[in-house]
Amino acid sequence: MTTRISFCLAAALAATAAGGARAHVTLEQPNAFADSYYKAVLQVSHGCKSSPTVAVRVRIPEGVMNVKPQPKPGWTLAVTRTKLAQPVDAGHGRMVSERVSEVAWQGGPLADDHFDEFRMTMKLPDRPGATLYVPVVQECVEGVTRWIEVPEAGKPAAALKEPAPALKLAPKP
């Protein structure tokens, strides 16, 4: 219990620190436990240079399984699956041979001064300490913004102009 509270506290602190003045497309909760289920909430708070958003496409990082996107009224949902090199146990003894590698919501348009969230649940890999980057392509009526930048080793993510939403994995309590 203590670990969970201190983890939440650390998570909250980290999130606050990272939150600051970041605009960007971000994950509502940038911290999660490794090897557990997680609800990813992608927040889209503006368009591309004030142009309304018409598509949000997400690449699912390697090792993330059981992805289930939430349908949204006014948006069509498309899921791309790729074959796995070898079948893996998806829990409850169920073996799967493919995984969701890309999720796309198309529709809107979501005006620049409106806000929306795009959700999916997923099973995170058992890699405590790792940071997963979830690259997102935001397509607009005019232009595209690619939230796909990943910080170089040893450099702060804050310096990036269009960072990929990041998810830090903590050891399971």
Next chain:
Amino acid sequence: MTAARAWAAPALALLLLACAPRVLAHASLVSSVPADGASLDAAPAELVLRFDEPVHPVQLRLVDATGRAVEPRVARVEHGALHLAAPAGMATGAHVLSYRVTSSDSHPVAGAITFSIGAPAPAPAARGAAARADSGPDAVSIALRAARDIALLAATGAALFVLAVRPFPGQRRTLAVAGLAAALLSALCLGWHGAVLLGAGTLMDARAWTAAIDTSFGTSTLVAIGASAAIAAAALAPARVPATAALVLGAAAGVASLALTGHAAAAGSRAWAGAALAAHALAAAFWLGSLVALHAVLRRDASRSAEALWRFSRLATGMVALLAAAGVALAAFQLRALESLAATPYGRLVLFKAALFAALLALAAINRFVLMPRLAHGAPQATRALTRVVGLEVALVLAVLGVTAVLVQTSPRGEPGLDAPGAATAFAAAPVSKTLAAAGGRTATLTLAPARPGRNTLAVELRGADGRALDPAAVDVSISHPAAGIEPLQRAMRRTAAGRWVHEGTEWALGGTWRVEIRARLDDFEDARWSTEVDVH
């Protein structure tokens, strides 16, 4: 329990804070007057930067091609539009308007636009050189360079021989003639280099000389002129002590000047390549100078030649090993892949040079293992045979230096980097060329030509970890000049062939160190980035 409750309140507050939606947005530049990259007939009265939301100006800077920076006055702010009063008397040529503003979330947003007044200045340097680059280096350049290198190596090498082995008959005349010839030919090379850069074809234009002096070849040539002059002065000086000092200085500077120029000196790790080049030049100079000196000893002072030969021979073995090792290292560094040896003109020249060098080694071996023992036993015809072989060696060395003169003026990168007509290639002016590594072993070889203020062509060659050309969907470049306060200018590059992208433009408005960041979009969700600094002057 009490402790837990004491923690709960701040924890909850923080969690709420953390989970509050972050709906803040950065401002971004939507348009500008003049538009980014525009060419204007006359100076504008007003400059407008239009953002997608209200902004507060923090720093504005208008830099012209001479590097003069002014802060334009903010006339009025309308929503997201900053109206700036254009300063009076704006010069023709390129201008960079750099901005730093804050948006409503107080996040600083920075960037820059460029525009030019009057017809965009053509780049005579780039175009003149490009025309020549297509047909390889011109014959005058090659002949001048070969003659200069021979004279400089002979002067430097003869000085080294005098210092390290022994004086030789007629050394004063040899040193004086070689030194003066090297100084004169160096000066001619410099002027011709400038004429080629400007596409002028005449040495009479003062601009050609100043342009050439500004390049890396200019620096090394000035050192060479100093070195040759010092050697000639040493030969002509009546007193012994200052003569020796001038000789040491001249020999050292001669070697240094050869290490300061060329593709090898410009390649990625300059210090490493410079050291290899210096070693290569030192050994080559010693060899050529020694041959000249030995020839003189054999012809005029045969009785004492055996002793000089043995001393030379001891030094020469080490020098030849150094020469070959440094040569192989430099070639490997330039070519990187074994198949480029046969596939590129540069590689074939390296092979040809290696073959000539092998023949030279064979002759040296005959000298060392056949003729010198005979000479030591007093065989009378040995001196004559040795004189002939040394003469043949000199001829071969001259051939090697001729090949070298072509080599140093051929791009190691194989075919010209660009296929756009009129675009500068790696051969232009004093182009900057660097190979950068990114995550995943991907490399970008970046060439900026002519690397002087004004219009420049930036070319990149992208390769994957397997050495194959990388063929991304799009490549962007961002350039900034932190010292001059110019914020990043974003430009899309144009694809010319698989893995080759170019951008030609006048963004490089002033000299100094520019930061360049290349970003290649490998697919929708992944990009590769390389960044470096490039000197423009």
